[in-house]
Amino acid sequence: MTLWRSPAKEALWRDEFSVLAADERYVSRRQFAKFLTLASLGMFAGNLWILLKARFRTAPVFAPATVARLGEIPVGEVKLFAYPAPQDRCILIRTAENDYAAYSQKCTHLSCAVYYEKETGRLACPCHNGFFSVKDGSVLQGPPPRPLPRILLEERGQELIATGVEGR
Ligand code: FES
Numbered sequence: 737m738t739l740w741r742s743p744a745k746e747a748l749w750r751d752e753f754s755v756l757a758a759d760e761r762y763v764s765r766r767q768f769a770k771f772l773t774l775a776s777l778g779m780f781a782g783n784l785w786i787l788l789k790a791r792f793r794t795a796p797v798f799a800p801a802t803v804a805r806l807g808e809i810p811v812g813e814v815k816l817f818a819y820p821a822p823q824d825r826c827i828l829i830r831t832a833e834n835d836y837a838a839y840s841q842k843c844t845h846l847s848c849a850v851y852y853e854k855e856t857g858r859l860a861c862p863c864h865n866g867f868f869s870v871k872d873g874s875v876l877q878g879p880p881p882r883p884l885p886r887i888l889l890e891e892r893g894q895e896l897i898a899t900g901v902e903g904r
Pocket residue numbers: 843844845846847848861862863864865866878879880
């Protein structure tokens with residue numbers, strides 16, 4: 737059996753293989769319109785889902801959790817804790833005798849852990865030299881796009897309780 741006819745004719749296998757390469761790339765107007773319609777419907781459904789999710793989103797409820805006892809850490813020192821979930825690392829700073837501040841320890845740039853710089857009184861991110869204010873968590877310097885989420889604190893008796901997260 738020969739697979740080739742004379743050089744002037746097509747190869748024999750081309751006759752038996754019914755799909756032509758030129759036709760394979762050809763997209764009809766109907767196919768293209770169908771594709772556009774389906775893609776548009778998909779995008780519409782996605783946007784509708786995002787809209788409904790935003791509309792019916794309820795504020796997260798945070799369970800109160802004990803962070804520290806009052807006076808447990810000296811002035812200018814820190815304590816690390818997790819809130820509201822065990823993977824959410826936070827930092828508590830005793831900024832004055834009766835003053836505490838707590839923030840998420842995750843930098844808002846690329847999530848490196850921030851630490852307290854006692855000498856400058858700032859929260860520093862070592863990854864790209866980002867700095868945050870210890871007063872309100874705002875960005876002082878560097879690439880972080882947003883302030884650090886603040887952990888809301890309440891004094892109850894001799895305990896410092898975390899009651900929520902602001903700016904998450
Ligand atoms: S990760 Fe903190 S400044 Fe880049």
